[in-house]
Amino acid sequence: QSVLTQPPSVSGAPGQRVTISCTGSSSNIGATYDVHWYQQLPGTAPKLLIYANTIRPSGVPDRFSGSKSGTSASLAITGLQAEDEADYYCQSFDNSLTAWVFGGGTKLTVL
Amino acid sequence: EVQLVESGGGLVQPGGSLRLSCAASGFTLSNFWMAWVRQAPGKGLEWVANIKPDGSERNYLDSVKGRFTMSRDNAKNSLYLQMNGLRAEDTAVYYCVRHFYYGSGSYYYMDVWGKGTSVTVSS
Numbered sequence: 001q002s003v004l005t006q007p008p009s010v011s012g013a014p015g016q017r018v019t020i021s022c023t024g025s026s027s028n029i030g031a032t033y034d035v036h037w038y039q040q041l042p043g044t045a046p047k048l049l050i051y052a053n054t055i056r057p058s059g060v061p062d063r064f065s066g067s068k069s070g071t072s073a074s075l076a077i078t079g080l081q082a083e084d085e086a087d088y089y090c091q092s093f094d095n096s097l098t099a100w101v102f103g104g105g106t107k108l109t110v111l
Numbered sequence: 112e113v114q115l116v117e118s119g120g121g122l123v124q125p126g127g128s129l130r131l132s133c134a135a136s137g138f139t140l141s142n143f144w145m146a147w148v149r150q151a152p153g154k155g156l157e158w159v160a161n162i163k164p165d166g167s168e169r170n171y172l173d174s175v176k177g178r179f180t181m182s183r184d185n186a187k188n189s190l191y192l193q194m195n196g197l198r199a200e201d202t203a204v205y206y207c208v209r210h211f212y213y214g215s216g217s218y219y220y221m222d223v224w225g226k227g228t229s230v231t232v233s234s
Contacts, residue, residue: 100158
């Protein structure tokens, strides 16, 4: 059971928009700690996709965007492409566990 | 090119020990917090430990406290994870990660990842 809750899977057709939610609590996202997002393509290491809730590292397409409100955060992907098919993880800090915590991951399928 | 390369993984019996290494290149290791993150087969990501740039502070996941020790040698551009008392539940791919610190408090994100090294704990 992950501290941050994500849907196990989402799907969308090429060109569509999908969102992935990440729900936490008052000891992590709700405690004003930032949320970061990682993309893990099949068989590869994770890669930083969004940091500090909304910021894209250099090289990440602007089709990817992040937001945060209250005890939740979201990752939105517009103009879906086949190469976006991957696992996506949210991550924050939890002050009751004193640990950096991840969501359980969401598998994105491009139909 | 910024790069992290892990080594030292393998098959070990329950109760055994293993030492993972991570070679850093393309950046000044002594300027950065570093971390280990693991991923059990078919499962999600789990932060294991991190260490301050000068090695003076370390933090650990509760389930590995007292069994795992993270260390670094900035002169050798290397990180280490000494794992003792290994259990079946420690079986995972272990990633060496740059844990980028950007604000007061616990504001970090993981901006550089190695390819990982696989650890299997089984008799």
